[in-house]
Amino acid sequence: MAANTIKMMKSPIPKKSTGSLWLLIIFILFAELMVYTWIRTESTQVLLRISKAEEHLLEKRSYHKTLLAEMEWLKSDARITRIARNRLNLSTVTMEQTIYLSGEDG
């Protein structure tokens, strides 16, 4: 009777253990799948963000180049001379505007 009781108590234990093991394996696999998916998604998102930042950087560089070229035009002699003459009514420095005083005359 005692032996039978022991048998009855022992037999369900392995069944429970196998089910849990399977459950654990499935959980691990599912978790791995989820983590993998999450990493892939995050990686793609980061790639996109980097790519977007690079694009932004290239756009800014391009704009900077355009601004440098524009600056060259803004400081060009032709433009400055035209503004000086037409808007500010200035004249070009000529040799006649320099008076030379002889040292001998004091």
Next chain:
Amino acid sequence: MAGDFNIRIRRRIVVIQFLMVASILLLCCKSFDIQVFKAKELSEKAENDYSRNITIKGERGQILDQNMNKLGASIDAVSITACPAKITDPGKTARKIAGLLDIDPNKLKETLSSKRMFAWVQRGVTPDQAEKIRELNIPGIYFENDPTRYYPNRSLAAQVIGFTGADDSGLEGLECRYNSVLEGRTRKISLTRDGNGRILDYEKKRSSELKGDSIVLTLDKKIQFLSEQALEQAVTNHQARSGMALVMRPGTGELLAIAHYPEFNPNNYKVYNREAYRNRAVTDAFEPGSAMKVFTAAAALEKGVTPKTIIFCEKGTYRIGSFTIHDTHSYEWLTISQIIQLSSNIGAAKITESIGDKTLYNCLSGFGFGSRTDIGITGETPGNLIPYRKWSKIDSGAISFGQGISASALQLITGISAIANGGNLMKPLLVKKIISNQGELIQEYQPQVVRRAISPGTAQELKAMMNLVVSREGTGTKASIDGYQICGKTGTAQKVSEGGRGYAKNKYTSVFAGFAPLENPELAILVIVDEPQKQYYGGDVAAPAFKTIMAESFNYLNIPPEKNNNMVALASEGGKN
């Protein structure tokens, strides 16, 4: 009863198990088929959908003046491209885009109807047009930053710099000559896109290391501008056809300015006549007229004739064979110095008679006439100096005063510079150095003496003669600048008639060539005005422009006057313009 039920359940389980195993086996087979047998085909299809192979090109190198100011630079213009294979309705897309870009919709439809993976829609569109098309959000239409050449100083030195075409390749001027140096390098890259067409590896498009090398010129932007301004004034004041002005440092042969009028804007070159593109200072030869007399005098001095040797100038008319040559005034006895000062044609012809054709020819060849300077500009003319053995009597007479010989403006300024620097013919220098995109020096061009054209003694005597030209009695008084000793020579050449026989009436080339200060010449300047109306003497037309360029350049370069060391300069409050 219960036993039957159990048996049925078991059978069902077996069937389901069988079906599941069969399904798994089928899946395995399909998977094997996809991954092994169809792998290549499918990966190519995926590549086509998500990857795009493109060739990127580095930006074109810059063209800089000697102070590193940008004369030609590249900026990014937006270009619209398409992947026709991804465009579902080419007709509708073409209509939408063509309306905004003002292009032919049928032609665009044809382009978009192909099954290619890449096609240009329009290059170099305005930011406004690009934005409007971007807002349409059409799948298969992309926007690229396409480098485009931009000349911030517009027409400044346009004939020297040249311009590039739609594919960013040099078409004219230095842009064409130095295309291989300036051109950016190319690289093939593969860009990956996600399902929405967004690029995942944009960093591959970085092309800074592919940028072309830059060239640094000897030109000085400020002196170039001053020269162009003075030249424009001379040409418009005298209603002339065109003009040229060159500024050179006599000691080194560096060209500080090469000005042309009429000018053109290389940013919009298509609206100008092709004639305007040419660097005429290098490509075109002209008869220099009396400016050549200094070289005739140089030949005489080298032969041993002194500046005080007197020559009878036949009272203004002299017959050579069947031709008669004239002076503007009637002269009798003139020294060699006076012949230069008063610009006597008869005197110059008689100098040649006394020294011989061969001596004159050798001297002119020594100054570089009749051969290219090898400045490195495409289409350079050697001019025309006939071998002396083929000269007729009138040829030797005419060549002595600058008719019957042709030279480029570059040859003439180089020859004048040789007198200024004491007799050394320098190789003209336009490109100073080539630098890499990182700013490292790749190649530097040093001043180079071609040969000794005349002795230092002869050069000194010629300088004194040329100084007399701008004196009160000379023909070039309008070139004199208070405080500086200027040396120069006027020239007025009749132009050959359009038929090529004889000289045209009332068509002249006015020339003034000179340098200053006398003792230590800093600048040599040549001004040429083509076909001026009413006034046509070099001393009236070209000399004032020479004076303006020289005076303003001295002002800019801080070259002080040399008349009296005790003089103190004070800026007056006002002044004449």
